[in-house]
Amino acid sequence: MNDNTHRPQAISLANVRISEGFWGERQAVNRDRTIPAIYDQLVRSGRIDGWDVTKQRERPKKRSVVDMFWDSDSGKWLEAVGYSLLTHPNSVLEKQADELIAQIQKAQQADGYLNSYFTMVEPENRWRNLRDWHEMYNAGHLMEAAVAYYQGTGKRTLLDVLSRYADHIDQRFGPREGQKRGYCGHPEVELALVKLYQTTGERRYLTLANYFINERGKQPNYFDIEARERGDDPADFWAQNYRYCQAHEPIRDQQTATGHAVRACYLYAGVADIALETDDQELLEVSRRLWDNLTQTQMYLTGGLGPAHSNEGFTFAYDLPNETAYAETCASIALVFWAHRMFHLDPDGRYIDVLERALYNGVLSGVSYEGAHFFYANPLTSYPNVNPYEHWSGITSERHYHREEWFNCPCCPPNLARLVASINGYFYSITADTVYIHLYNSNHAHFEVQETAIHLDQRTNYPWDGEIQFSLQLEQPTQFTLALRIPGWCRDYELQVNGTKISDAPIAGYVRLNRQWQNEDKVSLSLKMPVERMISHPQVRMDVGQVALQRGPIVYCLEESDNGSNLASVYLPQDAPLTASLDKELFGGVSVITGDALRIVPLQWKGELYQPQSVTQYTQSPLKFKAIPYYLWANRMPGEMRVWIQQR
Numbered sequence: 001m002n003d004n005t006h007r008p009q010a011i012s013l014a015n016v017r018i019s020e021g022f023w024g025e026r027q028a029v030n031r032d033r034t035i036p037a038i039y040d041q042l043v044r045s046g047r048i049d050g051w052d053v054t055k056q057r058e059r060p061k062k063r064s065v066v067d068m069f070w071d072s073d074s075g076k077w078l079e080a081v082g083y084s085l086l087t088h089p090n091s092v093l094e095k096q097a098d099e100l101i102a103q104i105q106k107a108q109q110a111d112g113y114l115n116s117y118f119t120m121v122e123p124e125n126r127w128r129n130l131r132d133w134h135e136m137y138n139a140g141h142l143m144e145a146a147v148a149y150y151q152g153t154g155k156r157t158l159l160d161v162l163s164r165y166a167d168h169i170d171q172r173f174g175p176r177e178g179q180k181r182g183y184c185g186h187p188e189v190e191l192a193l194v195k196l197y198q199t200t201g202e203r204r205y206l207t208l209a210n211y212f213i214n215e216r217g218k219q220p221n222y223f224d225i226e227a228r229e230r231g232d233d234p235a236d237f238w239a240q241n242y243r244y245c246q247a248h249e250p251i252r253d254q255q256t257a258t259g260h261a262v263r264a265c266y267l268y269a270g271v272a273d274i275a276l277e278t279d280d281q282e283l284l285e286v287s288r289r290l291w292d293n294l295t296q297t298q299m300y301l302t303g304g305l306g307p308a309h310s311n312e313g314f315t316f317a318y319d320l321p322n323e324t325a326y327a328e329t330c331a332s333i334a335l336v337f338w339a340h341r342m343f344h345l346d347p348d349g350r351y352i353d354v355l356e357r358a359l360y361n362g363v364l365s366g367v368s369y370e371g372a373h374f375f376y377a378n379p380l381t382s383y384p385n386v387n388p389y390e391h392w393s394g395i396t397s398e399r400h401y402h403r404e405e406w407f408n409c410p411c412c413p414p415n416l417a418r419l420v421a422s423i424n425g426y427f428y429s430i431t432a433d434t435v436y437i438h439l440y441n442s443n444h445a446h447f448e449v450q451e452t453a454i455h456l457d458q459r460t461n462y463p464w465d466g467e468i469q470f471s472l473q474l475e476q477p478t479q480f481t482l483a484l485r486i487p488g489w490c491r492d493y494e495l496q497v498n499g500t501k502i503s504d505a506p507i508a509g510y511v512r513l514n515r516q517w518q519n520e521d522k523v524s525l526s527l528k529m530p531v532e533r534m535i536s537h538p539q540v541r542m543d544v545g546q547v548a549l550q551r552g553p554i555v556y557c558l559e560e561s562d563n564g565s566n567l568a569s570v571y572l573p574q575d576a577p578l579t580a581s582l583d584k585e586l587f588g589g590v591s592v593i594t595g596d597a598l599r600i601v602p603l604q605w606k607g608e609l610y611q612p613q614s615v616t617q618y619t620q621s622p623l624k625f626k627a628i629p630y631y632l633w634a635n636r637m638p639g640e641m642r643v644w645i646q647q648r
Helices: 019-046 070-088 091-107 116-120 135-153 155-172 189-200 204-214 222-229 261-278 279-299 329-345 350-368 411-421
Strands: 428-430 436-439 442-449 454-458 468-474 478-485 493-497 500-502 511-519 524-525 530-533 544-552 554-559 570-572 579-583 590-602 618-629 644-647
Touching: 019 411, 019 442, 070 091, 070 116, 070 135, 070 411, 091 135, 091 155, 116 618, 135 189, 155 189, 155 204, 204 261, 204 428, 222 511, 261 279, 261 329, 279 329, 279 590, 329 350, 329 411, 350 411, 350 500, 350 554, 411 618, 428 442, 478 524, 478 618, 530 579, 544 590, 554 590, 570 618
Parallel strands: 436 478, 570 644
Antiparallel strands: 428 436, 442 454, 454 468, 468 524, 478 511, 493 500, 493 524, 530 544, 544 554, 544 644, 554 618, 570 590, 579 590, 590 618
């Protein structure tokens, strides 16, 4: 077993209490609105009853992969409930979860197999199509649910059920004689098996996850083998090649992030897990290489991933269209998971910079302010009749892109719910002598360093301002390092300990305060938050000559609600002052950006689609613009939205 004591370990979310501030509000909405709303949809859509072996489940007239991964939606909801119960007990949620778990337990087969669709609809097709049919993907989400629910309640029923299922999978797949050398077309089980290993101590689960990571993409390709075994021609695979599912070559040979964005980041998170648990230096280098490619050439300013609807994922470097951006909510969530693991594998603030960017922008845009409506795709520009993941036809009136209560493929809502419920676990990491502070929000944390119990209080109105106060309570004076992250977006800050200014420079994104800490010591950190005009790499052809507004970790956008229509005609003068202020009336109080801009439009247009510029006169109308946080768009009247703004 690898000894990871020298590497940072995340402080358990059970040791971090958030009761107020930005994340206090978001978690309250998640508990009170989002998690119950998702449960209602699971009931309405038949997903809860789908586990009931006493009820007839009809074979669909047309086979749908969506029907095959119903189990994952239940799993993610249970995981969200487990995390929520850990910090906020709720008898109604716990009763609903226990009843669902009882049904799942009854649905498990004698050999340990557990899948509602292939048990009750197509039992003859178990394990016949790992490439497309999501059996292991479902298993992975149920394993994560089992771990979370055990952590949140101490109840072992689901953990024992999923351990039996993991045993079943371990018996059938692997390199041993008589086993199938398969792996899932939708990665997820790999990281889940690592969690199961960490919780149960059963090393076979880590070995199986390691096998899945390293077998993927080897020749002869397993997906070709199984296709021929079921009588299909591998050439008929709709995606035409296995880049879509990151199985085109072994992971150690892969140079670029490719294919379906959610699958990719789940896989890369699993790779980081294995590198961490086995101290595999080659996999560490693979992880760094893929990270750099993705974040430096294929990531939106919002932390969104995947420009293309066709593969729900990546295309090529710097291809980042705004209006048709897919940027699936699940992809940003998976990026957060991967980033968190990358820090623990390779402690550097640059990973948390990306985690924070995705979290505050690409993730939170996926849920409405009130908590019960969701985005699947998250474009950076929106106009009437443009939908980034559905091609409308025959439209005769304006139709605006808006959040939905549910989707035919509802992977994003419960995924978002589980991340928000577990956000406590992303704030701090610890080694034998160092406490890393990654994220900022009012909270109370307790942990042990050098065999001394320490309580740390953090107070701030982040992300709306950068003033952060810490106080420590210690049983006895203790020598350790407090490492405070200085975000990549911050170019100026002030740091004090007990009123004395500290001038130390960040190392790998963290200022490291090593001292003998005393009870009631105080630390203050002031992160300067000017409004920044962000520009993109010159090869991002869609954003040339444009700027986006960012303050702190928050990306901003223009909405028709505040600025009128025809936002494409709005230009921001290069020297226009920009002001950030707290709007107490907007969404409970958020920072907005205001300033002077121009709307440039022709005085007259003769009706032709095109006309010579030489005969066209323009007018410049002054505009007092207002930009709001991107994650809050589409919560008011329907209308246009734009992140990137023309600049002159």
